[in-house]
Amino acid sequence: MQARIRVRTTARTAGCTVSADGSYAARLARAAGSPDAWYPERWTLGSAEPYAVPLPGNQPEEPSTEVLPMADGRVLVHRVAGERHVFTLLYPTGPGTGEVPLGAVECGELSLLPPAPGGTRAYAVAPGSRSSDIWLVAGGAFGPEHLAAVPGRCSGGVWLGGTDRMLALDRELDGRTKTVAVDLERGGEVSPLLQIAEDSDDRLLLADADxxxxxxxxxxxxxxxxxxxxxGGTRPVRFPESLRLPDLTVTPFAIQPGQVLTPEACGVALRIDGPGPADPAGSRSWLGVWRPAARQVQQLAAPAGWLTGSGWWTRDGELCLPYATGAAPCGVA
Known part of the structure; x- marks a missing residue:
């Protein structure tokens, strides 16, 4: 079964963070004529023809600003000022941009976690040398709320089970990295998730709830x-030879949903980086499609202007890729 790829003249996001229900996405976009000026942009995906709405503030954003779409169409913005991490919800108000300040967290590092199932709340992780803090930064009653402290230095972040209760994090502890499951409804109770070998580093990249x-x-x-x-399976982790592409870096970025009880049939979208024909923008990244039941990776050219590493599957097996070019600044292929 091959992936079907279609082209429409509207788009998704740059950096392309998509809400959990697929209705909205958000990215940082460059202002026309000012390559160093960035502003948040919301993409509406649930309409017949997706469209983008700029959400500029009073001043340009830093390139490090994080954005995350919420299920109600607002966009969460995470700005950094020294060791203050400031959170604001943005929404369109006619010709301008409305803002709802949510408060700030003071710490060293902090990054947003992927959009949570349900889309009404947003979370962040602040890794430290001895422990990592998990914060609810949008959707709480009184601004940012500290939820849990997990021993070890945590990175990554994958939601498990289709709700925002169980969170998988890659935890570095005692010189090894293992993925653990954190129960946010039980005060951050931690349980092992990946322990392939005692002396291995094991990281979870993606999970599909269906x-x-x-x-x-x-x-x-x-x-x-x-x-x-x-x-929850009983068989060991498999490392297929088909995913070993010499001299290339392979990164999965999307799993086909809806394949209940048939994980072998799921389509997996891969970003492939390495030596190869460059596109007009100079990128050396292209697309791969793989299924656990298959014995090879189907390598495909990405659309011009692909927002590299971004995309999503429909339940029918259609792979959608966001792109932006001069002629089509907002497109989905």
Missing amino acids: SGLLLIRSDAPGDSRLGWGVL
């Missing part, structure tokens, strides 16, 4: 490899 399919990167086979498993 099929239970997990995409994993681990050095348990002897070097860093991509593998797959099933949440």
Whole structure:
């Protein structure tokens, strides 16, 4: 079964962060004629023809500003000022941009977690040398709320089970990295999730709630490899040779939903980087499509202007890729 790719003259997002229900997306866009001036942009995806709405503030954003779409169409913005991490909700108000200040967190590092199922709340993780703090930064009653402190230095972030209760984090502790599951309804109770070998570094990259399919990167086979498993399954993680592409870097970025109890049938979209024909913008990234039941990766040219590493599957097996060009600044292929 091959991926069907279609082209429409409207688009998704740059940096392309998509809400959990697929209705909205958000990105930082460059202002026309000012390559160093950035502003948040919301993309509406649930209409017959997706469209983009700029949400500029009183001053340009820093390139490091994070944006995340909420289910109600507002966009969460995470700005950094020294060690203050400031959170604001943006929404269109006719010709201008409305803002709802949410408060700030004072710490060193902090980054937004992927959009949570439900889309009404947003979370962030602040890694430290000894422990990592998980914050509810939007959707709470009184601004940012500290939810849990997880021993070890945590990175990544994948939601499990289709709700915003169970969060998988890659935890570095005692010189090894293992993925753990954090129960946010039980005060951050931690349980092991990935422990392929005692001396391996195991990281969870993607998880699909319908099929239970997990995409994993681990050095348990002897070097860093991509593998797959099933949440709650009894079979060991498999590391197929088809995902070993010499001299290339392969990164999964989307799993096809809706394949209940059939993880082997799920389409997995891959970003492939390495030597190869460059597109007009000079990128050396292209697309791969793989399924656990397949024995090879289908390599495909990405559309011109692809927002590299961004995309999503429909339940019918259609892979959608956002792109932006001079002729079509907002497009989905």
